Amino acid sequence: MRRPSSEALRLALPIMALAALLIGIFVMRPNVMSYNGLHLLFKLGIPIALATLAQMVIMSVNDLDLSMGSFISFVACVTATWLVDAPVIGALILLVAIATYALLGMVIAYRGLPSIVVTLGMSFVWAGLAVLVLPTPGGTAPAWVTAIMSARPAAMPMGIAGSILIAVLAHILIMRSSFGVLIRGVGGNERSVARAGWSVLWARGAAYATAATFAVAAGITLVGLMTSADANIALRYTLLSIAGVILGGGEFIGGRVSAIGAVFGALTLLLAGSFLTFLKVSPDWQIGAQGLILILILALRLLLARLERNGLRA
Amino acid sequence: MSAILRKPWLWSFVAAGTVWVVTILATGGASTVGLSQATLTFAAFSVIVGIGQMFVITLGPGNIDLAVPSTMTLAGTMALKYMDRVESLVLPGLAMAIGIGVGIGVINYILIKALRIPPIITTLAMSFVIQSAAIATNRGLRIKPPDSMADFTIGLTFGVPNVALVALLISVAAWALLNRTVYGRWISAIGQSLPAARMAGIPVDGVRLATYVLCAVLAAVCGYLLACFSGGAALNMGAEYLLVSIAVVVIGGTAVAGGDSNVPGIWGASLFMFLVVSMLNTYGFGAGFRLISTGTIIIAVILLASVRRYAP
Secondary structure, three states: OOOHHHHHHHHHHHHHHHHHHHHHHHHHHHHHHHHHHHHHHOOHHHHHHHHHHHHHHHHHHHOOOOOOHHHHHHHHHHHOOHHOOHHHHHHHHHHHHHHHHHHHHHHHHHHOOHHHHHHHHHHHHHHHHHHHHOOOOOOOHHHHHHHHHHOOOOOOHHHHHHHHHHHHHHHHHHHHHHHHHHHHHHOOOHHHHHHHOHHHHHHHHHHHHHHHHHHHHHHHHHHHHHHHHOOOOOHHHHHHHHHHHOOOOOOOOOOOOOOOHHHHHHHHHHHHHHHHHHOOOHHHHEEEEEEHHHHHHHHHHHHHHHHHHHHOOO | HHHHOOOOOHHHHHHHHHHHHHHHOOOOOHHHHHHHHHHHHHHHHHHHHHHHHHHHHHHHOOOOOOOOOHHHHHHHHHHHHHHHHHOOOOOOHHHHHHHHHHHHHHHHHHHHHHHOHHHHHHHHHHHHHHHHHHHHHHHHOOOOOOOOHHHHHEEEEEEHHHHHHHHHHHHHHHHHHHOOOOOHHHHHHHHOOOHHHHHOOOHHHHHHHHHHHHHHHHHHHHHHHHHHOOOOOOOOOOOOHHHHHHHHHHHHHOOOOOOOHHHHHHHHHHHHHHHHHHHHHOOOOOHHHHHHHHHHHHHHHHHHHHHHHHHH
């Protein structure tokens, strides 16, 4: 029998974790096992999956984006105000934001700057811009966004359908296209990519622009679900997105990422919250239990990696 | 003279001094003493957590402690609840805060080592657990600190805020630890190359454990002082110190890639960070502009630093 590839083994854990949580929820609350139940359970799946993919693209070039949450909050504020009142200007603002990300990527590559620090600084800038755009919580979602996000496909709830679609598109872009190979190559060995005649400067810029595009989509879809915005709406996405990528089998260095894994990781973190609510864990301990789930899954991953190695030796 | 100019911490002090003068000018010199004392007080808290974070960052790429804010909150909350305004429990309360720090540091490193989870994820997951523990302990109560501690943290000695003196003592100890002990050399060696450090026979795991414990203990002590200073522990009291603790390390000239740390720079950067906010407040800028300026300054500093470092 052909051994499963190590990529497939890597993917097995996030899938199993998600399945285990889902089964646990079904056992406790059988009535969740319905269209409406799943719809509510996965409601926030699309923005979280998109945010995690954005972080994944940054991590594939060995960088880390600590401004992801405040950037998505900024996008949400622009979406709930400019994109409704003056769609052309709103779209322009978002395009400039994406261009800013590309520029940041190039500056980071050109100067050899630590991405953690640059994005840390940018997190203040985006947070400040978000406050300027929308000083008090409010605004409305553009009608077309609400229409898409509140769609109810017959086959499965929007949260699940959208997440699958996003995972497949991201998989093709990052894992299968030559562009994806290039940016993962920058993460794997920057020098050899440069020797092969590619510009690392432009590759990093393009990776940052791609990540920003995912993040813009996350912000817009988030407003579509929430129907309004505030400057702190997505702050927790910074840490959530990093945890999601790691949970999905990604690594901090070496360009080892998995788009499908990242989406599964994001959905697992999303379900962990509901799971704990159904378990009647005291609200005091909910975030703590989420931390423990994260540690538990990573411990399992180590175990799987050991089994994989022993299997190779045998 | 040129030796001084080449010191990486110099620029953070130059920047802090410039902002100080500009702020004083705005008020016509009326607030000189008040502004300086407030700056020293608030910078002191950033210095204490910043030094802990600096030790961890010096360990090399990937090393960072995201549990600093929740450690501050838990230590502050539990110590104040335990003391319950009883004067005789001031020192046992401090010991309790330190004990909490030691415990958190040990667990952090056990998870990093045993599960081989990257520190950023370990400390992130741990921060969730610690924050939950703080929520469960606090239950929305706001217990006042013992009067003597409240007076001490707010008070001045020869015109200098007491907390700034505490931070100064800790800084001197940290500087000596880094530059005058073998432990300090070991941290730098590990930060420059972990495999090389291991080959050289450095007890890598012991040193890394000690460093994570040190960082958590400093965060716990800072939480204890901050809770006494602000008249009680609040659940969000540590929140802003996550970014601040990292920012002051970087602006202060410590290498983000590890292996090269810098204690004086933490002071310059902490003073600078607080002064920028007060300057923008003095000139009447709103929250949005304050945030944008803070971020722009962090990026500008790191850009300037890179020009100096990579200049041919």
